[in-house]
Amino acid sequence: MNKKISELEPSTSRKRPRDRESEPELEDDVENSRSLSLEENFTFSDTLMALRMMRAQFPRIEKVSVEPFVLQSQLYSSIKDRTQVDREIESLRRDKVLRMFKLNTGQDDHAIMFTDDYLNQVERVLRRMEEKKQTDLTVFEWFKMYVIQSKLDISIGHQELCSLLSLGGKVKEENISQLINAGLLIRQLIDENMYWFSIPNIGSVLKGLSQGRKELLSFLSRRKYKEMMMATLEKKRLRLSPLDMRFHLRDLIGSGHLKTVQTPSGLIVRVAKD
Template identity: 30%
Template sequence: MSKRYTPYGSAKHAKKSKYVPWDKSSDSIVPEDVRGGGLRAALVHLSNLYQTQNGSTVLPKVAMKHQLYSVMDSRTTVDQGINSLRENGDIKMFKTSLGTDQYCIMFTLDYIEHVRTHFSTENSANEKEKTSKISKTLLKFITEVVPNSSDVSLDKKTLFDKFGFQDSDITELIKCGVLNLRDAGSWWIAIPTAGHFLKLLRKGRQATLQIIRRTKYKELNQSELLARKPPPSIKLGLLYHVHDLIGADLVKCINATTGVILK
């Protein structure tokens, strides 16, 4: 029989309980140094998680904003920390098509490196020619605009008056995938290859939920789930998706005598 439990993130019990599902070493899905390292450590851990597990170097080093709620026990701390890191220019936040408040987060330097690598690799196999293959417009965007803007979108006044871009430059940046149209006269800052990443995230999310739903009581021990061989549709690793499901409130965490149960 399970112990009395509090669903993680419950507003009703948030002040009464500091319990997080992985605070016991036997069930921890977050390394101790990450748990004690604050928001920056959590971002580093999550953004590298599927790359280190699956050897992916093509996809960007991305963490989802809501995943941070699965690592830290205070959502307020997460939100305040994100705002601080954004204002300091340490991170970039990106709007996604997954739903309200589901944003991608990248360290600014990782984003710049991802853009450089993506277009250099795409355009040239010669190591010495890679940097020169990035257009002047794109290079200006990642060296002048990206480090000096904390917003998730940019308007025409900023791009044209402050940074000196022209209509042809905007067209090129959209083609490169670093800008997406928001509305007339404004654009979302975007991640090249983000569409592929979000497709993998969406498929993996549904597949992981399906594993849990197919059990008798639609609940599964967290350790048992992570010990399973993931189906082919899960490309980012089960652990990455467990953080995704918990942070997005798609499962409840139950502290049972047998360990953490995902329901």
Template identity: 30%
Template sequence: MSKRSMVNDLYKTRKRLCTTPSSSTNETPEFNDGLNGTSFIAAEIPSDTKVTLLHLKEVFPLDKFEGRLPVVIVKHQMYSLMTDRTTVDKHLNDLKLANEIKMFKLGAELDDYCIVFTADYRDHVRRVMAELSISKNVCNKFVNTVIRKYTDVCINKDTLMNDFNFTDSEITQLVKASVLTVRGVGNWWIALPNAGIFMKCFLRGRKAMLTMIRKCKYREILQNDLEQRKWPKLCKLGLQYHMHEAIGADLIKCIQTTSGQLLRLKDT
């Protein structure tokens, strides 16, 4: 996707996404979460939510991270394209319970969850564990239990040991691989390895974009003019990614004008 496709009138984009036909049910089979026997049919989840996720997945510049990260979508980016936030949250929760996506808490700097497609997370975990020479048995056990069956964002020692049969030494390996990060005594966040790389790029890019707008007269700029500005090479996620993020986080207000979309920095 070219940079010129960036947001390109968000209101038209929202309309296009919300009217995209549903995908074939053959591509989204029933999934049983393996914990309480509840089944979800992924195809029943409204297609606009899934199409929006896939659109944002295309926005992520995966090639710039050379295999060190999977595609990471910030949850509130969805709000830049879908106006009904309650519905978005509900459908994302349905996708999480259907185990099509995983959600992660990425630290105090980002007051929201990030989303990674489950298949991408599984492949990323396998790659990172192999690089760190983590036991294949431990890797396979984590993939086939926690990734495949567990849908919460955190997990405790009792669940790991009693439900999934991990030993203390195996849990230590999971912490070493950064698929678990400490939340409290005997309690861990299920984590994204190399999340620090993402957060560094994320915070740098957000600051760069907001600074650009802040320096403009009246702290506002036409979207087309902003697209023409030189984007810092160190901000790997790109202007398009941060545009969706800042609008979804209510840091920027979009105003339709005769000259095009106006982006105005909100008062903080």
């Protein structure tokens, strides 16, 4: 880094529009949450409510077309009972409300995206390919219709993938390559016959996620007591990540790298002891 991390600037990130399909009462809650600080909007009792709030607060990222997603670690930061979080995520996943993705960050990271947002992301891929005049995009329709709708896990085997796609027509190896090149599937390194489902266009965001984690931890570690008031820290802007401070704080608190301490003056964010 050319400049010191202590020169982090105030955040100017913009928030994404709210989910317009929410119930009126929920829309009001989501709208109100956007004007609250992280400290005022830090804990939740319901996983779906937390997901909707965090979706609404997802930072707008310039030049990157990616729908809002929430990290599982972020939910852990805001709901004390992790067993409850896992149980409710599983229920929502089976009900096809959301999908989970194993992220290629070198850590055990999982992203959660509402199914409607994920389908919008797939549509963006199709539109981009159509604009490039690419032909024979039929496999993407098969993927949406037969694979996404019936396979809800984070991974799928080659044989099962071909079997589901064949419900639409004759499957060729080049069709699988199309899905991989489009960013919809990632071949697993430990087993080339297995694929992770993935979120297209997320590569640069994941790079920023990793860099932002390091930058924030380094920034706090350089402070005398390795801590800062949450209200002050939230106003800082990271230089190496397109994601905002609120996104990173929730992530690092939920993963145990940072912890919060309640004081008469408010919440303090502190680097967790080794």
